[in-house]
Amino acid sequence: MHYLSAHEIRDLIRKKEVTAEEVTIKTLERIKEVDDKVNAYLEVFEDAVDSAKEIDKKIAQGEDIKDLAGIPMAIKDNICMKGRKTTCASKILENFVSPYDATVVERLKENGAVIVGRLNMDEFAMGSSTENSAFKKTKNPYDLERVPGGSSGGSAAAVAAGEAYYTLGSDTGGSIRQPASLCGVVGFKPTYGRVSRYGLVAFASSLDQIGPFTRDVEDAALVLNAICGKDSKDSTSADVNVEDFTTYLNKSLKGVKVGLPKEYFGEGIDDGVKKELEKAIALLKDLGVEIKEISLPMSQYALAVYYILSSSEASSNLARFDGIRYGVRAKDFEDVVDLYVKSRSQGFGNEVKRRIMLGTYALSSGYYDAYYKKALKVKTLIINEFKKAFEDVNLIISPTSPSVAFKFGEKADDPLKMYLSDICTVPVNIAGLPAVSIPAGLSDNLPVGLQIIGNYFKEGEIISLAHGIEKALSLNLRPNL
Amino acid sequence: MAVDKSQVDYVAKLARLEFSEEEKEKFVGDFNKILQFVEKLNEIDTENVEISISSYPMFNALREDEVKPSLSLDEVLLNAPDKENGYFRVPKVVD
Numbered sequence A: 001m002h003y004l005s006a007h008e009i010r011d012l013i014r015k016k017e018v019t020a021e022e023v024t025i026k027t028l029e030r031i032k033e034v035d036d037k038v039n040a041y042l043e044v045f046e047d048a049v050d051s052a053k054e055i056d057k058k059i060a061q062g063e064d065i066k067d068l069a070g071i072p073m074a075i076k077d078n079i080c081m082k083g084r085k086t087t088c089a090s091k092i093l094e095n096f097v098s099p100y101d102a103t104v105v106e107r108l109k110e111n112g113a114v115i116v117g118r119l120n121m122d123e124f125a126m127g128s129s130t131e132n133s134a135f136k137k138t139k140n141p142y143d144l145e146r147v148p149g150g151s152s153g154g155s156a157a158a159v160a161a162g163e164a165y166y167t168l169g170s171d172t173g174g175s176i177r178q179p180a181s182l183c184g185v186v187g188f189k190p191t192y193g194r195v196s197r198y199g200l201v202a203f204a205s206s207l208d209q210i211g212p213f214t215r216d217v218e219d220a221a222l223v224l225n226a227i228c229g230k231d232s233k234d235s236t237s238a239d240v241n242v243e244d245f246t247t248y249l250n251k252s253l254k255g256v257k258v259g260l261p262k263e264y265f266g267e268g269i270d271d272g273v274k275k276e277l278e279k280a281i282a283l284l285k286d287l288g289v290e291i292k293e294i295s296l297p298m299s300q301y302a303l304a305v306y307y308i309l310s311s312s313e314a315s316s317n318l319a320r321f322d323g324i325r326y327g328v329r330a331k332d333f334e335d336v337v338d339l340y341v342k343s344r345s346q347g348f349g350n351e352v353k354r355r356i357m358l359g360t361y362a363l364s365s366g367y368y369d370a371y372y373k374k375a376l377k378v379k380t381l382i383i384n385e386f387k388k389a390f391e392d393v394n395l396i397i398s399p400t401s402p403s404v405a406f407k408f409g410e411k412a413d414d415p416l417k418m419y420l421s422d423i424c425t426v427p428v429n430i431a432g433l434p435a436v437s438i439p440a441g442l443s444d445n446l447p448v449g450l451q452i453i454g455n456y457f458k459e460g461e462i463i464s465l466a467h468g469i470e471k472a473l474s475l476n477l478r479p480n481l
Numbered sequence B: 001m002a003v004d005k006s007q008v009d010y011v012a013k014l015a016r017l018e019f020s021e022e023e024k025e026k027f028v029g030d031f032n033k034i035l036q037f038v039e040k041l042n043e044i045d046t047e048n049v050e051i052s053i054s055s056y057p058m059f060n061a062l063r064e065d066e067v068k069p070s071l072s073l074d075e076v077l078l079n080a081p082d083k084e085n086g087y088f089r090v091p092k093v094v095d
Helices: A006-014 A020-038 A048-060 A103-108 A153-160 A178-185 A217-227 A269-288 A299-322 A335-346 A349-363 A370-394 A413-424 A426-431 A459-473 B006-013 B022-043 B073-077
Strands: A041-044 A072-076 A114-119 A166-171 A186-189 A207-212 A257-261 A290-294 A395-397 A435-443 A446-454
Touching: A006 A020, A006 A217, A006 A269, A020 A041, A020 A048, A020 A072, A020 A114, A020 A186, A020 B073, A041 A153, A041 B073, A048 B022, A072 A153, A072 A186, A103 A217, A114 A153, A114 A166, A153 A166, A153 A178, A166 A186, A166 A217, A166 A413, A178 A186, A178 A435, A178 A446, A186 A217, A186 A446, A207 A413, A207 A435, A217 A459, A269 A395, A269 A435, A269 A446, A269 A459, A269 B073, A290 A349, A290 A370, A299 A370, A299 A413, A299 A435, A299 B022, A349 A370, A349 B022, A395 A459, A426 A435, A446 A459, B006 B022
Parallel strands: A072 A114, A072 A166, A257 A290, A257 A395
Antiparallel strands: A041 A114, A166 A207, A186 A207, A186 A435, A395 A446, A435 A446
16 A cells, blocks of 8 residues: 555545545654655644644545645655744754744645655755765665765655655755655756745745655646645746646657657766666657667756755855754854854755855955856857757756765765765756656666656656656656665 | 965954864865866856856746734844843944
8 A cells, every 4th residue: 555656545535445544654654664764854743633633624624635645645844834943964953943834835735635744854955865865774675775965865865665655855956856766756946936835944935945855757747736835925926727637647749759869878877777768769659659879968967057056055054054944953052143153053064065165266356256246147058049949849867876876975975975965956956947756667677767757847848748658658667665 | 276274264264163273274275176177167268258147037026015914022032142132142242
């Protein structure tokens, strides 16, 4: 039952074959059974059973319930839930209790979602392996000696290990798609602005976007239906019609034009990854998809742009953690400035400090033009290149991650090596486009992810192609836990 | 461009962070590697290129200035490390 999809659970609940309470208890039991090994959760909400009972009551009274009603899910620990801790896996927020719900949480609750816990992540979402969590190491369910990816490693591992039917994460440079790829699940980053960021602890505000981890593409469509849409509390949320994304399932793919950017299949991409992608692409040709090689040469600069922009924004966003209004305050200090310095230096981990420093440097007098402004100009070139590509093709396919899951410590000492994990995902954030990672197969018994990139607000087209590939491959991956 | 320890000290001061001597050493190395990597951008001529703030056209989001409920004082102070009589308590700032 743990490996059923959310829509299958929905159907069972509607047919009264199970109650929401039973499903929730089973999920909590599953977490108890496997999370000692996987370490996806930072906190489990035992009282989730109460909200499940509420749903059962509604069903008993004959009320109409929504698609996600009664289905256990969990949330990355940088999204606020009223009355619960939100730690961002950082010591500085160890005791922070959120006084309000993020808009996505509000929307999920309106849909009857049963939230069973908070999930581990890289501290402040900075990282690609979840090794930067101040609290625990989340393991890859496919191989406990390997990382789940990051920064939303807990969100990906929980879905892969059957510890939640779906989860939410956030994606600034690949933090949903890369861990989804490494854990063999579906991870969807919507268009920038599709989902309200209100209540998401900001890392890089011009790049951050919330999205779902699910077991299949249909579930991704259901979660997007619930969370997308304009929000008056986030002025960058887009006022674009939210269609019913499930209407994009089971579509004919005949005549759909897909571009394969040659730069994303070149040097630095493991052969095992390429092989699985080639198999999936061959199946697409049988479905009538037109495959075309394209070129996105500016993408090779996206990672450099990303590290300047995201670190600059982080240095500004994380200035709020000063030990005054919330967060940990250092015990011994001489004056107010010393209070800031000691609280921040004791509260933040190494990678967070590194990014704050890099961003502060890039924004400092004398360097602003050379780094920050230059990066914003190259961003224009990256955007223009994608726009031009989408004049010829509907969608773009690439690997999600250049390799399968790597071992703990393998890249932890070399920040640049770690940053290269996001080489295929980062350009998408720079351009603000929507993209999904879906499982494409196994290489050395480890999941390989396939990324589909769409044009602005074309999440529906991505779902059609992703669903087509999923059906053609019919992988049904499951870890051996 | 390359940084040395004195620049690391200067940036740390701006960022309100402090490091041990050992951490600073490691920092100079990491920092220079990352800077060398991002300087790849100098390969591109951006002389006549405009900057992009948002990825697709966005406009000012204006709204009526209406009174709406906000967090209560208790909620605002819920996470304060130190508070007194409905205020955040901080060390003396001016003499």
